[in-house]
Amino acid sequence: MTAYVRTTSLSRLPLWKKIEGQRKLVDFSLEITARCNLNCRHCYVNRPAGDSEARQVELSREEIGRFADEAVKLGALWCTITGGEPLLRPDFPEIYLDLKRKGLLVSLYTNATLIRNEHAQLFRRYPPRDIEVTLYGASPAVYEAVTRVPGSFDASLRGVERLKLAGIPFRVKAMIMRTNVAEAEAIGRLGRAWTRDYFRFDPFLHLRYDRDPARNAEIRAQRLPAEDIAALEMADIERRRAMLGKFERVLNNEFEPQASGRLFCCGIGEIGVELAYNGHLRACPSLCHPDFVYDWRRGSLADAWNRFFPAVLCQVSDRKEFRERCCVCRLVNLCLWCPAQAALETGEPDSPIDFFCEIAHARLAALRRARGEMERLPPTE
Ligand code: SF4
């Protein structure tokens, strides 16, 4: 029998070859709300579920549709719905279907606690490209110590069960912090048992997009020490192998920084953008510094894409500290430094971040040890 449908991974599409070296809008993220039914200690975006101020400025369904039309016109194929918790919006099913009707591949990030049978049936009938569920603990006590909402662990299990019963594949991501690090292994086991294909963990906690000082202090208090972050990464065999390959040139002292003074060297704004819940358009989700944000409600995606972002992305910095440190740093790839993170951490997009320096050095030391251990292993037959 002839197979009429062939599936392949996105990364294998010939499209990437076609657009290599070009700046082309391929995907976009839609933060359809900043509100969430949970209140995670490490959260960089959430506002309370009933926050009327946040709700008032949220993108309407019509605006989301209009933005998606503009994106499709520029060539976009794929969009990711994020939040806050996207399912908190009662019009989520309509928003989802609108995007699907435009022919877009649609991904969804969710905490799974609000997934009802109707959502599972919707995804079964109109499959998403993928769903990523975030997991905060492997037991109710730890999960809810992170989310600060009683009953949320069971609610997330129910949501996951509904996806499984409806045969909807999903991925699991875990944020690892002081409150749940003792369960990191158990979280990994649970995540891997749920998903045949995909589990990942992230020990890097971002600071708040709104730079709220009290919430930022909470996030800082949840961060693991740099050595523990590196040790967690090395303890994960897949991650260790991937990192040894990815950072081979850094480990061999062969990596040469560009040292051009350019702020943005990471490729942001080359294939994607993010529209925040309040209509602010960003070249990457974390790039919230007011100098780099475009008010889409007062303009258009085409104007942002063709005029505003190119001007942002070619900026250079003369700040001495930047020129003498990050700009010439051989560890920049091991570090998580980027102008967006620098602005969140320090208020300035061209400032080094001491904690990130610690992480980069801890990762380098851990990778060197891991490579040394591998070299000492007897050769396999
Ligand atoms: S579930 Fe996600 S959006 Fe909600 S509070 Fe937790 S981290 Fe933030």
Ligand code: SF4
């Ligand atoms: S923060 Fe530190 S490790 Fe990171 S790029 Fe700057 S100097 Fe290098």
